[in-house]
Amino acid sequence: MIGVFAATERGRRDAADLAGLLGADAVVPDGPVRPALHRLWPRLGSAVLFADAGSAVRLIAPLLRDKQSDPGVVCVDDEFVVALAGDADALARHVADVLNRTPVVTTGPSGDTVLDELLEQLDATVDGDIGACAAAIAAGEVVVLRNPLGFPLPALPDNVVPAGEVPSWMIVIDDRAAPQREHTLRIVPRTLVVGVGSTRGVSAQAVAGALEELDVEGGLDLRAVKAFATADAKADEPGIVNAVEEWGFWHSDTAELLTFSTDVLGEVGVPNPSSVVRNSMGTASVAEAAALHGATTLCRGGRIELAAEKYKRDNVTVAAARILPRGRLALVGLGPGAAEQRTPLAESELRRAAFVVGPTDAIDEIRHLLRPGTEIRESGAVALAEAGAAVALVELGTGPAMDNPVEADVVVIPGVWTP
Known part of the structure; x- marks a missing residue:
């Protein structure tokens, strides 16, 4: 669920307009912002605050725990959409695009990045300065990625490329021994x-x-x-x-x-x-x-x-x-219940996918959750997964089913029913 909060009359009008553009996941709570935010916080996947950054920080500060469990929070003023907390960069970009404002994203080497997520997903250890490499990615520098064994990876920033003449950093995902080189990050999966x-x-x-x-x-x-x-x-x-x-x-x-x-x-x-x-x-x-x-x-x-x-x-x-690694196919049900009943595991699978496949109405429900660069398709999930990609197949309701064997790792994330 996306909570859209505003304290002023003008802000509430803007919040209602934005909620309509964000889709069925978005709600505009009635009443004062602070108690509504406290009440809904455990159920929020994301929050949009029509407030200046200082006011927004004071509102959310008592509620913050850690980046893995906190909802992504952005604040909106007359010119900017600022990612404040949680995993909010994609949401900030999306809201800024809808409202024709400038996004201000905050992911940096001190917070969880796609590299941290890769280590967890691949059950891997790391050799090299992950913070410096993450900073290079965040700064838009060219980073070359070598993945010789073909591990399925999530969507990566545009500046992470398979080849480059003068990269600032190189990332190697491999289980084979190699000497440590300057500006090289080695990710070693347990294979x-x-x-x-x-x-x-x-x-x-x-x-x-x-x-x-x-x-x-x-x-x-x-x-x-x-x-x-x-x-x-x-x-x-x-x-x-x-x-x-x-x-x-x-x-x-x-x-x-x-x-x-x-x-x-x-x-x-x-x-x-x-x-x-x-x-x-x-x-x-x-x-x-x-x-x-x-x-x-x-x-x-x-x-x-x-x-x-x-x-x-x-x-x-x-x-x-x-x-040997092989593709991953996550069968994600978006549930007949309300958005807040969707499991964190479902949202995690959507973020680790390089491809999200499904009908338009299902994609519209979760578009704001996707990592920038994620490719959206209407069909072809099995072929993509069998070719070695990380794929999420989404449907409304309890989720898609596979009647035939798939040459990929298949995980099932069922929809969540209304009690």
């Missing part, structure tokens, strides 16, 4: 499942040393590990268990240790089977087979590949499989 095999009694240091081979010889960034995997018989091997815990300590994270029976591992095709391992374990591979089967277990029907064949060092064998 790897590392298989581990060993003899009995190996030390955690020996396992950690073997893992380093995945970086030095295999060219993989160990911050990209999503899980470790081994045979059931190695589930209580102290060297492996302790090495996994140490990885979590050094990376300030946790990774599950998956275990599989030798019967299961024996069915996994690997490039480097070993008769010695078969004779001792009952399966021709532990490290490669566990990595591949672990990745298959976690990929939710997607594709995997062997990212690093096995390395052996000090009686420890390691290998890594990669969960």
Whole structure:
């Protein structure tokens, strides 16, 4: 819901006119502004205040909590529309366009940016000065984005481009190791499942040393590990268990240790089977087979590949499989109830989509929520998602349904019914 608030008679007329242009989501509360704003605040997705910036700040200051949960707030005066709080830049631009005023947006390196959202969406760590890179994007400088594995991304600012002659910054989204370079931001998604095999009694240091081979010889960034995997018989091997815990300590994270029976591992095709391992374990591979089967277990029907064949060092064998990214299709219902009953998850999916597909009446309900640069289409959602894009398919009511399998990650965000 968009609340449009005004204290003066002229402001209330302007608020009513704006609400009519913003669509069915917009409401103009009756009565004094302060109690109405306090009453509606928990239900607001956005708020427009016809007031000068100082007055608007005093009104909202007691209500603010954090940028993730606060509604986007803008204030309107005779010349400007100012983004004051929350995620309000897109709303400020939209209201300014409707009212023929100048938008003043405030996203900067100190607040959450598209880069912060990327880290969360990709389950990633970052290497580099994210604040300085965000500042370059906000300043309109050319920033080159490299995405060699093809992760589905949201709409990005026009100055973030796939190629540029003299970029101020470069963003690389990859799970492979690379030296840190000046003015380069590396985003490292957690895509790897590392298989581990060993003899009995190996030390955690020996396992950690073997893992380093995945970086030095295999060219993989160990911050990209999503899980470790081994045979059931190695589930209580102290060297492996302790090495996994140490990885979590050094990376300030946790990774599950998956275990599989030798019967299961024996069915996994690997490039480097070993008769010695078969004779001792009952399966021709532990490290490669566990990595591949672990990745298959976690990929939710997607594709995997062997990212690093096995390395052996000090009686420890390691290998890594990669969960390959694929497109994302969010089926978003806008609900038959009022706009304030729409879930935050639905609005989050709309913002992470590069394409929003749906009928005009549904698009009009949520246009103000979309990130600048989001492409709007009437059809073709499945094809776009299967091609690797991040897509939201929207409908009024409980939401769209898919009768046939889709080669993409599909999430369902149902409509919210009126109680």
